[in-house]
Amino acid sequence: xxxxxxxxxxxxxxxxxxxxxxxxxxxxxxxxxxxxxxxxxxxxxxxxxxxxxxxxxxxxxxxxxxxxxxxxxxxxxxxxxxxxxxxxxxxxxxxxxxxxxxxxxxxxxxxxxxxx
RNA sequence: UGAGCAAGCCGGACAGUUGCGGGUAUCGUGCGAAAGCAGGUAUCUGAGGAAAGUCCGAGCUCCUCAGGGCAAGAAUAACGGCUAACGGCCGCCGGGGGCGACCCCAGGGAUAGUGCAACAGAGAGAUACCGCCGGCUUUGCCGGUAAGGAUGGAAAGGCGAGGUAAGAGCUCACCGGCGCGGGGGAGACCCCGCGGCCCUGUAAACCCUAUUCGGAGCAACACCGUGGAGGAACAUUUUGCGUUGCCCUGCGCGUUCCAAGGAGGUGGCGUGAGCCGGUCGGCAACGACCGGCCAAGAUAGAUGACUGUUCAAGACAGAACUCGGCUUACAGACUUGGUCACACG
RNA sequence: GCAGGUAUGGCGGAAUUGGCAGACGCGUAUGGUUCAGGUCCAUAUGAGCGAAAGUUCAUGCAGGUUCAAGUCCUGUUACCUGCA
Numbered sequence: 001x002x003x004x005x006x007x008x009x010x011x012x013x014x015x016x017x018x019x020x021x022x023x024x025x026x027x028x029x030x031x032x033x034x035x036x037x038x039x040x041x042x043x044x045x046x047x048x049x050x051x052x053x054x055x056x057x058x059x060x061x062x063x064x065x066x067x068x069x070x071x072x073x074x075x076x077x078x079x080x081x082x083x084x085x086x087x088x089x090x091x092x093x094x095x096x097x098x099x100x101x102x103x104x105x106x107x108x109x110x111x112x113x114x115x116x
Numbered sequence: 117u118g119a120g121c122a123a124g125c126c127g128g129a130c131a132g133u134u135g136c137g138g139g140u141a142u143c144g145u146g147c148g149a150a151a152g153c154a155g156g157u158a159u160c161u162g163a164g165g166a167a168a169g170u171c172c173g174a175g176c177u178c179c180u181c182a183g184g185g186c187a188a189g190a191a192u193a194a195c196g197g198c199u200a201a202c203g204g205c206c207g208c209c210g211g212g213g214g215c216g217a218c219c220c221c222a223g224g225g226a227u228a229g230u231g232c233a234a235c236a237g238a239g240a241g242a243u244a245c246c247g248c249c250g251g252c253u254u255u256g257c258c259g260g261u262a263a264g265g266a267u268g269g270a271a272a273g274g275c276g277a278g279g280u281a282a283g284a285g286c287u288c289a290c291c292g293g294c295g296c297g298g299g300g301g302a303g304a305c306c307c308c309g310c311g312g313c314c315c316u317g318u319a320a321a322c323c324c325u326a327u328u329c330g331g332a333g334c335a336a337c338a339c340c341g342u343g344g345a346g347g348a349a350c351a352u353u354u355u356g357c358g359u360u361g362c363c364c365u366g367c368g369c370g371u372u373c374c375a376a377g378g379a380g381g382u383g384g385c386g387u388g389a390g391c392c393g394g395u396c397g398g399c400a401a402c403g404a405c406c407g408g409c410c411a412a413g414a415u416a417g418a419u420g421a422c423u424g425u426u427c428a429a430g431a432c433a434g435a436a437c438u439c440g441g442c443u444u445a446c447a448g449a450c451u452u453g454g455u456c457a458c459a460c461g
Numbered sequence: 462g463c464a465g466g467u468a469u470g471g472c473g474g475a476a477u478u479g480g481c482a483g484a485c486g487c488g489u490a491u492g493g494u495u496c497a498g499g500u501c502c503a504u505a506u507g508a509g510c511g512a513a514a515g516u517u518c519a520u521g522c523a524g525g526u527u528c529a530a531g532u533c534c535u536g537u538u539a540c541c542u543g544c545a
Contacts, residue, residue: 061420
């Protein structure tokens with residue numbers, strides 16, 4: 001398993017917000033944009049609306065764990081920004097993973113499952 | 117047994133699978149001339165009692181340089197001690213609360229001065245409204261009076277007796293306050309005696325007294341530093357280009373060195389007023405000595421996910437330079453020592 | 462990390478030196494004017510209980526100082542701003 005490349009620069013975040021497509025769910029909001037690179041880069045954002053430091057850390061960890069389970073099937077060449085919402089620190093990571101796969105499939109980042 | 121008080125301590129545990137930060141060792145896989153960087157493997161380690169609020173005190177850096185004084189501003193406030201220091205802690209004094217164990221107090225000065233005390237009330241350091249007493253030119257006026265009434269949060273120290281025309285510390289006893297003297301104590305203060313006769317409240321109003329305080333903060337600061345810009349030296353002074361259409365001069369386009377420095381990077385960064393145990397001194401805070409230990413260090417920011425077992429069913433909450441406190445939030449669990457009530461011996 | 466500021470009826474926003482809080486404007490309700498609506502005029506309007514008269518609670522929250530606190534002091538909550 002490769003390490004996840006993270007977004008760090010503020011420019012990258014702003015480009016994803018303004019020019020990327022957004023997919024809104026009850027637990028997470030995804031911004032997706034092509035980046036012309038051979039890898040996928042991910043940035044996770046938790047605002048102060050989520051809560052204190054404990055809640056924000058929890059939200060980040062849950063989002064990262066949910067994405068880690070999916071990162072094997074992600075098509076390369078995208079920048080993803082995952083924004084946590086108010087409920088995120090109070091649910092399990094498997095639940096977040098379900099919502100995340102649905103949204104990433106809509107975005108075209110994950111290939112559609114072979115229907116059973 | 118029940119109720120209540122104080123102090124201390126812990127704040128989920130265990131197992132499996134899978135992930136993350138850091139250290140050490142090793143492999144010699146990839147890149148590289150090397151240094152090294154990335155990677156694999158093994159092993160060790162990885163949030164708190166408040167990490168929080170940023171309310172105080174320090175260390176550490178830089179700035180103007182601070183050795184002293186004055187002014188301004190701010191903070192603190194009984195007394196004695198502890199501490200690196202503190203606005204913190206301990207003890208004690210005074211006041212208040214509780215049957216008690218015990219708890220709480222911004223607790224200097226109102227006799228240095230100024231201000232304010234609305235409304236009510238006659239009067240708020242100044243007074244005569246009603247009343248009482250005396251006098252007169254008697255439906256009122258003048259004088260005396262703070263005992264009684266009324267107003268107010270507060271009304272001439274409180275209460276009793278004597279005294280008086282009526283009254284009044286006017287006089288006396290007791291109590292409170294003030295001053296002086298004596299005794300005890302390290303001191304705040306306490307006890308005793310005497311004296312004149314007493315003075316409103318507010319300083320979390322201005323203020324006075326005493327003590328302390330230079331400012332900014334790890335995004336401090338130090339180092340490296342592509343590009344771009346600056347300075348110096350050398351070279352070209354052949355040719356070319358730009359600088360005014362042409363000529364001349366000067367400058368730049370070249371090389372080397374120098375200092376500053378934005379993006380970015382590295383250090384600062386964890387051995388410290390450190391932690392644990394014991395002995396001794398002290399009522400205690402704390403100190404001395406002896407022995408042992410090394411316990412996070414990230415840089416978009418590391419502890420997660422899933423499953424099972426167990427119990428009291430998991431609260432408040434996440435290090436970001438580091439310590440000493442304070443304050444605030446907090447499900448509960450445990451230990452120790454006092455107190456009160458009831459019952460029994 | 463450091464430094465500040467604000468909070469008052471449904472909304473904006475007053476309240477002097479601590480001395481009767483809810484001024485004033487907007488909004489809302491009712492009535493009038495109009496054929497009808499707007500404009501305009503008048504009255505009422507913080508909340509709870511109550512038929513009313515009244516009564517209790519009310520300046521973000523919790524305490525304290527004071528005779529008396531929106532105002533002064535301490536703690537706390539929420540929001541906002543500035544610097545690096």
